[in-house]
Amino acid sequence: MNTxxxxxxxxxxxxCLALFMAMLDNVVVSNALPRISRDLGAGLTGLQWIMEGYxxxxxxxxxxxxxxxxxxxxxGFFLTGxxxxxxxxxxxxxxxxxxxxxxxxxxxxxxxxxxxxxxLAILRTTYxxxxxxxxxxxxxxxxxxxxxxxxxxIGGPLVSAFGWQSAFWINIxxxxxxxxLGVRVLPAVPGRPRGFDAAGQLTGALGLAAAVYALVEGxxxxxxxxxxxxxxxxxxxxxSAFVVAERRSREPMLDLELFTDRVxxxxxxxxxxxxxxxxxxxxxxxxxxxxVLGWSPAxxxxxxxxxxxxxxxxxxxxxxxxxxFGPRLPLTAGLLCCAxxxxxxxxxxxxxxxxxxxxxxxxxxxxxxxxxxxxSVAVMNRVPxxxxxxxxxxxxAAREVGGxxxxxxxxxxxxxxxGALLPDRLAAAGVPAPLAGRITDAVTTxxxxxxxxAAGTPPAVRAAVAASFTDGLHLAALAAAAFLVIGAVLxxxxxxxxxxxxxxxxxxxxxxxxxxxxxxxxxxxxxxx
Numbered sequence: 001m002n003t004x005x006x007x008x009x010x011x012x013x014x015x016c017l018a019l020f021m022a023m024l025d026n027v028v029v030s031n032a033l034p035r036i037s038r039d040l041g042a043g044l045t046g047l048q049w050i051m052e053g054y055x056x057x058x059x060x061x062x063x064x065x066x067x068x069x070x071x072x073x074x075x076g077f078f079l080t081g082x083x084x085x086x087x088x089x090x091x092x093x094x095x096x097x098x099x100x101x102x103x104x105x106x107x108x109x110x111x112x113x114x115x116x117x118x119x120l121a122i123l124r125t126t127y128x129x130x131x132x133x134x135x136x137x138x139x140x141x142x143x144x145x146x147x148x149x150x151x152x153x154i155g156g157p158l159v160s161a162f163g164w165q166s167a168f169w170i171n172i173x174x175x176x177x178x179x180x181l182g183v184r185v186l187p188a189v190p191g192r193p194r195g196f197d198a199a200g201q202l203t204g205a206l207g208l209a210a211a212v213y214a215l216v217e218g219x220x221x222x223x224x225x226x227x228x229x230x231x232x233x234x235x236x237x238x239x240s241a242f243v244v245a246e247r248r249s250r251e252p253m254l255d256l257e258l259f260t261d262r263v264x265x266x267x268x269x270x271x272x273x274x275x276x277x278x279x280x281x282x283x284x285x286x287x288x289x290x291x292v293l294g295w296s297p298a299x300x301x302x303x304x305x306x307x308x309x310x311x312x313x314x315x316x317x318x319x320x321x322x323x324x325f326g327p328r329l330p331l332t333a334g335l336l337c338c339a340x341x342x343x344x345x346x347x348x349x350x351x352x353x354x355x356x357x358x359x360x361x362x363x364x365x366x367x368x369x370x371x372x373x374x375x376s377v378a379v380m381n382r383v384p385x386x387x388x389x390x391x392x393x394x395x396x397a398a399r400e401v402g403g404x405x406x407x408x409x410x411x412x413x414x415x416x417x418x419g420a421l422l423p424d425r426l427a428a429a430g431v432p433a434p435l436a437g438r439i440t441d442a443v444t445t446x447x448x449x450x451x452x453x454a455a456g457t458p459p460a461v462r463a464a465v466a467a468s469f470t471d472g473l474h475l476a477a478l479a480a481a482a483f484l485v486i487g488a489v490l491x492x493x494x495x496x497x498x499x500x501x502x503x504x505x506x507x508x509x510x511x512x513x514x515x516x517x518x519x520x521x522x523x524x525x526x527x528x529x
Contacts, residue, residue: 007185011126012136014181015119016143018082021174022112023147025054025089028155030286031297032164039164040098045444048216048411051283052404053102056212057109058116059400060205063253066117066393067197074118075186081114082182086175093168104168117393122186124380124392131323137376138319150308156301197253199245204253207238208401215408254394258383263327264391266494267378270331271395272402273487274338274371277480278364280406281342281473284414288473292350292466303354303361310365319373327374328495334370335488337363343481346474350466375399378495410476415444417472425464439465 029036033047042050069077088111091104123140127133158166214231221228246252259265289300318330341363348357375395383391419440426436443465 008126010181010185011187012123012139014178014185015123016140017174017181018078018115018178019119019140020143020147021171021178022085022116023143024151024154025085025108025112025168025171028151028167028170029164030151030283031156031290031300032159032167033283033286034290035159035164035297036101040101042098045216045411045415046098047287048407049102050098050105051407052212052216053105054109054112055279055400055404055407056209057106058112059397059404060208061110061113062117062393062397062400063204063390064201065113065115066121066390066396067251067253069114069118069121070390073188074121075182075188078115078118078122078186079179079182081111081116081118082175082179083111084108084114085111086172086179087111089168089171089175093165093172095165116396117390120376120380120392120396126187133380134319134323134377135316137380138316138373140376153301153304153308155297156304157298159301160296160298197245197249197251200242200249200253203238203242203245207235207242208404210238211235212404212408215405215412218412253390254397255390258391258394261382262494263378264382266331266491267327267375268395268398269487269494270335270371270491271375271399273335273484273491274368275399275402276406276409277335277338277342277484277487278368278406279403280410281345281477281480283407284410284473284476285345288470292470293352303358306358306361307365307368310362311369314366314369315373318370319377322374322377326495327378328492330370330374331378331495332488332492334367334374335484335491336367337370338367339481339484339488341367342477342484345477349470349474350463406480410480413476413479414469414472417475418468419444421471422464422468425468426461429458429460429464431461431464443469 029050033050036042036050037047040046065077065081085108088104088107088109091107092101093104095101095104120137120140123136124133127136154170155167158170210231214228214235217225217231218228223229243256246254246256259268286300289295289303290297295303318334321330341360344360344363345357376392379391379395422440422443423433423436426439427433431439439461
């Protein structure tokens with residue numbers, strides 16, 4: 001390996017290491033949620049905010065991170081984001097209460113929003129050839145998907161052995177190593193002068209935050225409550241103003257013209273849909289495995305290994321297939337695999353065992369592996385290098401907004417179903433109505449020790465809570481599977497006719513004899529004329 005290849009390999013390794021950490025933390029807390037609920041007194045709504053505190057800030061600031069990196073230089077923003085993410089992990093690991101933990105998650109989100117779009121943009125400028133860039137994106141995307149898949153597998157055993165705080169402390173050595181490597185090997189990619197779209201950033205962030213607040217708090221406070229209605233109205237107003245601002249701005253944070261390209265629009269839609277369906281369900285599967293089936297955090301994490309192994313194999317192959325055949329086929333197949341996997345969980349209830357549903361996990365891995373690389377390949381092959389940061393941020397924002405919306409919507413579905421079914425089940429178990437109301441409030445909003453009830457809770461009450469939550473999870477899985485199928489049809493339609501450009505192979509240079517023969521023929525033809 002020559003010096004240039006070795007340096008590019010180190011750049012790719014640094015980018016992958018940082019992105020792995022960011023993606024890992026997207027889901028690493030999923031298996032820690034029951035322990036956090038017990039230790040910090042967080043109900044289902046509080047647990048949602050632990051997840052949304054990261055994802056919401058990440059999604060809201062991704063576009064700003066991409067455009068600022070394009071303007072001021074990507075290397076500096078990447079390293080700053082990496083430092084902020086590592087600092088946020090320290091805050092989370094030291095958090096004495098729910099409020100500080102959510103604040104630390106938000107700081108992690110700020111750091112991830114700064115580093116993620118720079119990662120793909122730096123990769124674009126490091127690997128300039130289409131084929132080598134596709135291979136690098138395949139590795140980069142595979143590591144990204146692997147981080148998502150390994151989150152539960154790593155987080156579960158850590159939580160069992162060292163407590164929920166260890167799910168955050170693990171980021172610190174990874175962050176320090178990535179920072180040290182980044183300072184040494186990352187290229188200085190200069191920015192270009194451009195304005196800052198303050199109106200777009202403000203309206204987009206406020207609109208997204210208000211929408212998520214309404215979705216998270218609606219089941220708890222009531223959809224017609226004043227705070228929820230106010231948040232919904234603010235979301236509609238701000239998001240409409242965001243579209244207007246981006247259309248009028250000379251230097252928009254999000255160039256809406258990107259979406260006139262069917263392939264780009266299809267890639268962004270695929271990122272949104274897969275995150276909506278997968279994050280929306282995976283967040284609550286940890287609660288199901290531990291609080292309904294009674295597994296330990298380590299057991300719940302190790303159970304995800306078939307999904308992890310499949311992603312590690314499929315993601316690089318999907319990147320190659322997207323470059324060779326176009327992104328339409330792998331993206332459509334990936335979304336359908338995810339739909340079958342998510343929908344399949346409706347077959348299993350409170351008495352399920354791993355032997356029943358293990359076959360769904362490779363479907364998860366296959367679907368996610370097929371979805372990640374082709375999105376990045378499609379986008380990087382459709383935009384000029386000077387817009388790589390914006391394009392990367394846009395597709396990553398689509399993924400994160402999908403994840404935020406999925407967690408919020410699935411949580412709303414589960415909470416609403418749980419709240420509707422649990423009082424009747426408790427009444428059937430002989431629990432007086434006032435006590436049944438307090439139990440229902442505890443497991444949804446105000447801090448039950450765990451979803452199925454603490455030790456010493458009557459078995460009939462635990463059974464009622466577990467059955468009601470499982471019914472809610474089944475309804476959410478059905479909704480997510482339907483959304484994934486609709487998304488697959490949409491992506492297949494938008495990307496119809498898209499094939500990779502076939503560059504004709506240049507003709508071999510003629511030999512001297514052929515050149516002489518051709519010259520003679522031309523002279524003879526001239527004499528005949």
